[in-house]
Amino acid sequence: MARLCSSTSSNSVFIWTCFCVLVASNLAEFPRIKHNTHRNDDSVAFLVVGDWGRDGNYNQSRVAKQMGEVGKKIGIDFVISTGDNFYDTGLKSVNDPRFETSFSKIYTAKSLQKPWYTVLGNHDYLGNTEAQLSPALRKMDNRWHCKRNFIVGAGYADIFFIDTNPFVNDYFINAKKQKFDWKGILPRENYLAAVRKDLDSALSKSRAPWKIVVGHHPMRSMGYHGDTREIVDQILPILEAHKVEMYINGHDHCLEHFSNRKGSMQFLTSGGGSKAWKNKFHYGVHNNASKQFYYDGQGFLSVKLISRDKGALVFYDVYGKPLYSIKVKA
Template sequence: MRGVTLSQPNIPGFCMSSSLQSGELERVHLKAQPRNGNSSKGDGFLGFLVVGEWGRKGAFNPSRVAFQMGKIGEKLKIDFVVSTGDNFYDNGLNSQHDPAFLQSLQIQEPANPLVQRFVTFYLLGNHDYRGDAAAQSSPFLRQIDSRWFCLRSFIVNAELAEIIFVDNTPLVKSYFLNSDNHTYDWHGIIPRKRYITNLLKDVECALRESIAKWKIVVGHHAIRSIGFHSDTEELVNYLLPILKANNVDFYINGHDHCLQHISDTDSRIEFLTSGAGSKAWRGDMKKQRREGLRFFYDGHLFNCPNLMPTLPFMMLTAPFCILGMRGNPFFTHPCS
């Protein structure tokens, strides 16, 4: 077992370390620490923000999204942020020294300095694979900004929940057959079949062995979506059966530039899409296959899953907030 303590910003309530065992996904451990000198974060509550499709060097209003993220994050006392991928448009980073890294991250800070307090866990999206995909996992980027943490696939163990980040862009066959004049960086992925087989085996093993109260899987592409990209066939065929067999509670993704909440009709899984951190796709909604749909919004937004030992609730944040629990009605209230 190899373990290392990761440098990080001053995040109340958690210390962070990572470990890696051969043949397994790397694990990041978030351990409860005392808050304010005498209280503990180990209070049975876990909150985090989810945002995606945001890295456009300030274009399409990411600073306004960041303002609300800081505001809601402070109010809910969240623990971290999740990015569902497509971190840098249109073609990822060209190297670990690409100025786009700071140009996209620093645009958030003048809008709300509170976002500086939260470590963010990043996945790669299809646009990130159009650049130097490995650059986003470089330790050099954490030296520039200690909030940044990105690997292809990894596990965040947050005591109450285990969150498995799955690099599912390589599962989508069309990127290998029809690149639409785009160049993708498949270093470390080829041969694709072996990469996918090993990845799915690691995910299945991690879920099977998990004893966490809540099991959450995060990927860039959707399993269920009524947005522009719709369901992802490869994930429905290969990943979804693993999630169902291992009683996963939430699958969270980006890719479609909207926010959605869809309940699976034959399992406990709740499908959440959070993919409008900057450019949103207005009116782009599939009319068919709307069973299980609980919420859809096609503007700028992010969502806020909050977990307790007995019940989860979600705050889906756009111009307003939506609170909901499985089997209960939704309630709205202003975010201002």
């Protein structure tokens, strides 16, 4: 490799060096964040919301208020965002006022003043992705933690956050008039191979009783977008091989629970943070054995991991009413 980088052309050296650096950055292991819970044991509680950032409109503020109430009631440790954090075109820069008008000034409840662990959605890629990934935002609001791929270790759980956007073929071959910001992603195939490899490696090293994976796009959904075939083909086998307990996503603006036909994995959609009620469904995609719950509306999800092998999930609507609950086992 060193011999190849030593080209006789200075331009070739520069181009090849940039390529080597880019590939090396793509092959870096997932960074890990250790989240210390406020309890004496290793139990952990958190909320999940997705597809929210609309300056408080489309009932975003109402959902935020109810999140605050539920967060206080169950004593959450943090919040997870499943992406599409700022509509319609992400953030323009770290100084974009939408960071305050759609986040800091909306989620103001005391119980929500905890870390927000966040992935990017496709709408975030229509803006400046590096702005959302920048540590500068944390100086404005220290709750904000956004990376492309990372791990949060909290109590009984290891939570693996993955950027699913680069897996979706349509964003590259049928993008229409949309302009995605792919800085840090190209060459795409190298990036995707690195994510698969690093996810597989990270899951194999984890000794946590609960392994949870978070991404923007659904693997199982009867909502407007339906299944995301690329991550079903490329990511699901990795999760099944490592007996992941939950895959949590947004993208479809609804609330859903599916169980896996193979193994015990739960598929959970929490994309009801603001605009919803699309009233378009993919009936017949999944059999009755896998579909457990579907709600075409706004709301959010709470997760409590009570012990090494027992957990409780509850979906809430925009009024804070529990719509559906389930007890799960690791």
